[in-house]
Amino acid sequence: MNARPKKSFGQHFLHDHRYVDWIVSAIAPRADDFILEIGPGEGALTLPLLAAAGKLTAIELDADLIPDLQARATRAGELHIIHADVLKVDFSALAHSHGVPRLRIAGNLPYYISSPILFHCVEHAAAIQDMHFMLQKEVVDRMAAEPGSKVYGRLSVMLQLACRVEPLFNVPPEAFRPPPKVESAVVRLVPLEPHELHDARPEHVYAVVKAAFGQRRKTLANALKQLLDSDAIRRADVDPKARAETLAPADFVRLAKAYADL
Numbered sequence: 001m002n003a004r005p006k007k008s009f010g011q012h013f014l015h016d017h018r019y020v021d022w023i024v025s026a027i028a029p030r031a032d033d034f035i036l037e038i039g040p041g042e043g044a045l046t047l048p049l050l051a052a053a054g055k056l057t058a059i060e061l062d063a064d065l066i067p068d069l070q071a072r073a074t075r076a077g078e079l080h081i082i083h084a085d086v087l088k089v090d091f092s093a094l095a096h097s098h099g100v101p102r103l104r105i106a107g108n109l110p111y112y113i114s115s116p117i118l119f120h121c122v123e124h125a126a127a128i129q130d131m132h133f134m135l136q137k138e139v140v141d142r143m144a145a146e147p148g149s150k151v152y153g154r155l156s157v158m159l160q161l162a163c164r165v166e167p168l169f170n171v172p173p174e175a176f177r178p179p180p181k182v183e184s185a186v187v188r189l190v191p192l193e194p195h196e197l198h199d200a201r202p203e204h205v206y207a208v209v210k211a212a213f214g215q216r217r218k219t220l221a222n223a224l225k226q227l228l229d230s231d232a233i234r235r236a237d238v239d240p241k242a243r244a245e246t247l248a249p250a251d252f253v254r255l256a257k258a259y260a261d262l
């Protein structure tokens with residue numbers, strides 16, 4: 001099938017089979033896995049994953065794509081498509097309702113909401129075994145960036161506190177129909193257990209990280225002044241004259257705890 005891709009849904013369909021094979025090999029699906037695919041589209045990943053795992057649940061926002069995909073899947077295995085916005089699906093409840101401890105999530109993500117989807121996954125990290133996502137390469141670079149790097153920021157800290165971030169390989173625009181304007185990359189995320197976000201309330205960590213990187217050229221004393229004074233920053237064992245981009249992810253957890261203690 002060759003439906004006209006919808007820009008508003010971030011549709012870029014993967015048509016180069018080499019990359020499909022690489023992604024499926026990276027996931028290495030097994031018969032007892034509960035695989036959840038985000039945005040199956042025309043099924044480039046869905047059908048091979050379904051063939052390997054025997055069953056698969058997918059969440060697709062575009063109702064027009066669902067009947068054809070459902071029809072093509074009948075011979076490959078048991079495909080359950082949820083017509084919904086992925087951001088409204090509670091992954092923990094989904095795992096619970098299927099009696100599985102953890103989901104394996106995969107997807108060639110719609111780029112217009114890639115960061116909200118990643119934060120949504122972090123929120124449900126305890127219900128996730130691993131994730132394999134296609135994203136803009138620039139986003140994968142930010143997720144994996146280390147302190148001191150120009151692209152180290154909110155996404156790096158929040159993702160690295162909850163997951164091991166493993167960039168796998170790059171994918172050129174020509175591998176998609178239509179080609180996106182940017183280079184893409186596939187990344188594996190494995191939730192850490194226990195993850196460092198458990199040591200503080202994630203919303204407190206997020207508030208501190210947001211304020212600190214919101215004004216990344218300023219010292220922390222300045223950037224965080226609405227949340228913490230210099231003494232509180234020092235009590236968290238962080239130098240108030242430092243800048244956000246030099247702090248390790250764990251430093252933000254201590255700052256969040258200091259913020260919660262005020």
Ligand code: SAM
Nearest residue numbers: 009012013014039040041044061085086108110
């Ligand atoms: N997986 C297919 C592939 O590799 O060819 C399609 C990938 S395409 C980049 C992104 C898919 O996500 C599209 O099918 C799009 O309709 C779907 N999508 C967009 N926004 C969504 C949302 N909020 N929730 C669930 N699916 C969404």
